[in-house]
Amino acid sequence: MNLIVQVMLFTCILSPWTCSPSPHKSTCEIKNAKADCSHMNLDGVPANLPNNITELDISHNRLKNLSSLYLYRNLMNIDASYNSLTIIENSLCLFLPHLQNLNVQHNEVYVIEEKHLKNCSHLTQLDLSDNRLKLHGEPFSALKSLKWLDVSRNKLTSAKLGTQPQLPNLVTLVLSGNAFSVLQKDDFSFLSNSSTFQVLVLSSQLFKKVESGCFQAISRLSVLVLDGSKLIPQFTSLLFEDLGGTALQSLSLKNTLQLTLSSTAFQGLEKSNITSLDLSENRITKIPDGTFQWFPRLESLSLEQNAIKHLTKNTFSGMGNLRKLNLHKALIKSRSSPLPVIEDFSFQPLEHLETLCMSKTAFRELTEHIFSRLPNLKTLDLSWSITGLKTITNRTFAALQDSPLLQTLNLTGMGINKLEPGAFSNLGNLTRLLLSYNFINQQLKGNEFAGLLNIKEIDLSLNQQSISLTNASFIFTSTLKSLNLARTLKGNLDFHPSPFRPLVNLTFLDLSNNNIANLNVGLLTELFNLKVLKMQHNNLARLWKTANPGGPVLFLKNCTKLSYLNLDYNGLDEIPYNALSGFSELRELSLRGNLLDKLHSFVFDELQSLKYLHLQKNLITSVQRVTFGVPLSNLTELYMDHNPFDCTCESILWFSGWLNKTNTSVPGFPQNYICNTPNAYFNQTVMHFDPLSCKDMMPFKALYILSSTAVLMLLFTSFLVHFQGWRLQFYWSLMVNHVLGSAKSRGVAEHRYSYDAYVIHSAEDRPWVERSLLQVEEDNFIFFLEHRDAIPGFSQIDTIIENMGQSRKIIFVITEKLLKDSWCRRFKAHHALHKRAQSASFSSHVLVLEEEPGKLGASTGNEPFIHME
Known part of the structure; x- marks a missing residue:
């Protein structure tokens, strides 16, 4: 006994979540017409829910029957998964005439007969997966409207769910993970009258035999999924021959242990209309020439996550209609083997190819003719590929001059350390160039991007802060709309003219995480169309200080079309009163993680379109109407948590009232809105602040205002009489003598x-x-x-x-x-x-x-x- 206790304690130490009780809700959550009563440890459905609910989630409880659902006759969708149901009551659909979707997966439903579902003619979706089904008679014959049926993982010994034609409107049938290994000729005869049937899922099966003509009853089949099934070559050859007479368009053979492919492996599909083939996760090492010649209509091929060693110019022969080729992790290097080889002109047969994905693929080198003769190529993804490529010259992508439609080139994470002049001069129609996560270490003089006549986006982010700019860095990219330089730049930006001056069309600029401390007021002068500016994690505090020599540097003054501005973690302790003037279109402002405390009274007054304001983790003590009245009036979300609020009448009386009556979303309230002073409210939430205590101060406040006004008026009158009394006497005498x-x-x-x-x-x-x-x-x-x-x-x-x-x-x-x-x-x-x-x-x-x-x-x-x- 002691040994058992010790084992349990040891298990709890290693995995404490396995020993702690699951969190349970105390009440159902009601939103619109949906009731969420999941994870409440219920034995029955609560009787106090609104009568008009149409959707009920009662999953993860202890229900043994569904009779308590009869109270809510308007229900259309029921999720009763993960309970202890043993049967579907005969009267369920009789009392719930509008029921359309029923989910009872992961229960203990055993016997199911026609009488159980005879009143469910309106049911369109039924999930019976992960039960212990025993089908008696024709249990689904009454489901005239059913479109989706899942009976997977029920240890069914046959794919035959009925002996008579039924389910006339069924579209998808999921039979995965059951106990049958043979597909018999009449298994799908019950679907012979199902004119809409399209999708058959037979994943995770151990097939041994398929009888000829088994798919004849569902010849309209367009999608067949066999993922995770163990397919032996003898079975696949018979299967493909039988599928040749169907309308099949998509075939998924993911993780089916297709370790080797022969040139005749898919011969049986020669007469099919397949346009999509998925062979990913099969550890294929070799593809003989001509293997895919039997798919003349194929448009999409996925060879993702295999172990191919060699691609030749005949590997993809006969695939002239292919539009998309996925080679993500298709060629990999092991410790004992050299880098895989891709021969020149390997993709030449793919004359209609539009998308080529080779991310995380290893190959020996990027030769001059690998991508030759791809006239319709639009996207080339080489991200995170392992090659010997270090420097991009004007010949590296010379073959892509045969691809005039190329728009996206992804070179992320390829270990590039240098861009030579004219590196992309052959790519005149390129619109997206992605170069992030490399090791580029150079000063950009501008000629590196010469020839990019239509470029819209350049991403140079995360290059270890090793790139420096010049006045001409982007002189050849005037069409640019998006520029990402996050964690990339070294040095400062305090030179004139600005490197961004040619980018008059720029709408997105990311300069974050560059430790920028020096810049001039003209940095963003010509960026009149800029809408998104990210400058978080820099060192801009000195630039906005009133004491800065020459005054604050208002580098944002011409970016009046900004809709998003991020200045997080810049050490800012003040905002110049006119730093945000003119930003009438700004929708989101983020100033989190700075040192802001006292703000000018009208600093936010022109932010009338602001919807999202981030001011958390600053030193803000006072939130008053004169400062925050305008931005908070139309706000959708406010983030001002983790500030040391001064919970006094002068500091947060207005803010406290606003929080209690606003419809604005305030994440983290009240638990993260904590008072720091005075001692009476220390470490308590702002919600505990009592506004009634401020009413006792009103007479003293009025007296203070009155006495202050009287003293000021007395001083003013004294000075006026002393210095200008004679003038008053003079004009008074004129007036009196004029009248009298x-x-x-x-x-x-x-x-x-x-x-x-x-x-x-x-x-x-x-x-x-x-x-x-x-x-x-x-x-x-x-x-x-x-x-x-x-x-x-x-x-x-x-x-x-x-x-x-x-x-x-x-x-x-x-x-x-x-x-x-x-x-x-x-x-x-x-x-x-x-x-x-x-x-x-x-x-x-x-x-x-x-x-x-x-x-x-x-x-x-x-x-x-x-x-x-």
């Missing part, structure tokens, strides 16, 4: 003035004014002097305005002290100018006082000079 002084204006208009002149002077020049100007009053002049004639009790402003209006002239006494007097220099001077502009008869005079000619002043006691202007 109309009568006085009329008096002035009638030339009734009280004074001849209003004298403006500084207080320190008063002695000179009294000494010099009062003498003039004796000659019948009346001056208004503010210190003498102002009426006590009147404000200074009113006195100035009132008496300037009653004065015919204004005299300015200009001294250095007057120029320092702010009241005279500002208010009085501006009001005098206003009065002068208002009245054509009004004028002013200026007295300039100087101690000496050319120098202002009146403080020395000497009599100053007086100038009247």
Whole structure:
């Protein structure tokens, strides 16, 4: 007993999944009209499902009968596989009149009779595979509509499923893995009236004998699958002779132990109409010349995964109609054998060949005439082939000049290390050139791609970062639409003009995984049609920094038609506010794995077409409406998990509300949206953030806004009064006098003035004014002097305005002290100018006082000079 326990424990250590219980769902998943109740360990169908379901998956449970299905009369599709059913109830189709597809594979159904299926006239698909069937009578005779029947792996001892013609609409019959080894003459007679029958699957059988005429009843057969069956040569020769009288078009002999082929192996199929033949996985080592001459109509041949050693110019003779030849792993090298040989002109008989696949094929060398005379070839796949090819010269593919229709050349993983000038000059119609996973180590000067007049796609990715570009690298490929340079480039791209400048038609560019740190603003200048740009896993952080010498490098500014932009893992810690301006067609933006935290308020505002946004694994703490309102409004999927969110009212109040009401898909929510601060929410999901707590802050927030506004207004008013108060007084006086002084204006208009002149002077020049100007009053002049004639009790402003209006002239006494007097220099001077502009008869005079000619002043006691202007 202890030994058994120890063995079980050891088994659990090695394979823990074998000891852990299978996960079971607790409830059925309902979507549209389908109910998924699989893997629930059920004994019966739940009775609380919607009555209108049409599809039910009840697989992987413990059902012993289907009677509980009668509750749902609208069912059309039932998957009851992997249960413990022993019988199909007679009344099943009676209670489910719409049933079309029934799957009961991997059960224990034993006896099946006509009565079990007599009401299933609408059934179109029936899967009874992997049971223990014993057929009694004519169990399938009532299935008038059945199109697909699978009774494989039931240990049936005969392919005969009935003695009378039945199943008039059957298309496919699967009899694989049963116990019969002989095909008798009348085995398929029950299908003699099946006018639609086309596909017969007899895989994984051990055949020993076939009787002549066994396929006569199904002469309309078009597809025969014998994969995995053990076919001896005697059986195949009789089988092919009997198939010669059918309408067979496709024959699959995959993994049927056809180790050797003779030149007459397929002679019996000479009169057939076979267009597709699959001989893959048979370990064939030799194909004699003329082996396939019996297939004049063959269009597709697969020799995948064999061990062929030699192909000659007669191997494929007689196959002039072949369109597709699959030689994937067909020629392989063993440790003890040399590389297989493909002779020149081996494919010459295939004049209509369009697709030649030689991926992972080993052959001695790529000679000059291997691919000669293939005028209709469109696709040549040599990927991962083992050859001695290291350098591609202008003669390597010279033979393909006979293939003017060639569009795709796949040279992926061939160990190429150099492209010489004109390497593809003979391929003028080539549209796809795939050179990824090689070891190309050179500077591309452009002449390597000379002659590619119609090229649309070049893939140079994953070349160990050993290719450097020049200004002329793509000068001969102006038609290019897709360019893949991922993990390929060495050096930087900071040179002018850009190597991509000639590629005006480019729509796809991949520059990822190149450690690019230096580039200039003109790198993508001419790529106006670019739609997909991949630049992830580079080092672009410095280029978008505000502190970068010369400012941020906006290398994306002309790519306004982008629909996909990937800048993952570039160390970006900021995005310039106008870096994404103009991208109105962008549908997917990926910035995962950077160091982004604070983003400009309007950085995403022009991304109105954005559907997919990736910002996971950054340092984002705050998600606010002013930044994310526009991109999140029309989003289909948002990825912002694994960020250190600050779960406070200021940071994620809006985001929390958006997450709870949005229809946008947010993968990873809530388990991967974790709060980092404050301590109250640390290591909890954002979903636990309580928005109600923010309502208590509203009064304080309003008070803060109100007090801040009041303080700012007070400061503004103080500065305004201090620096511009005189101007406010001036304009206020103009407005008041304009409204209230109309009568006085009329008096002035009638030339009734009280004074001849209003004298403006500084207080320190008063002695000179009294000494010099009062003498003039004796000659019948009346001056208004503010210190003498102002009426006590009147404000200074009113006195100035009132008496300037009653004065015919204004005299300015200009001294250095007057120029320092702010009241005279500002208010009085501006009001005098206003009065002068208002009245054509009004004028002013200026007295300039100087101690000496050319120098202002009146403080020395000497009599100053007086100038009247």
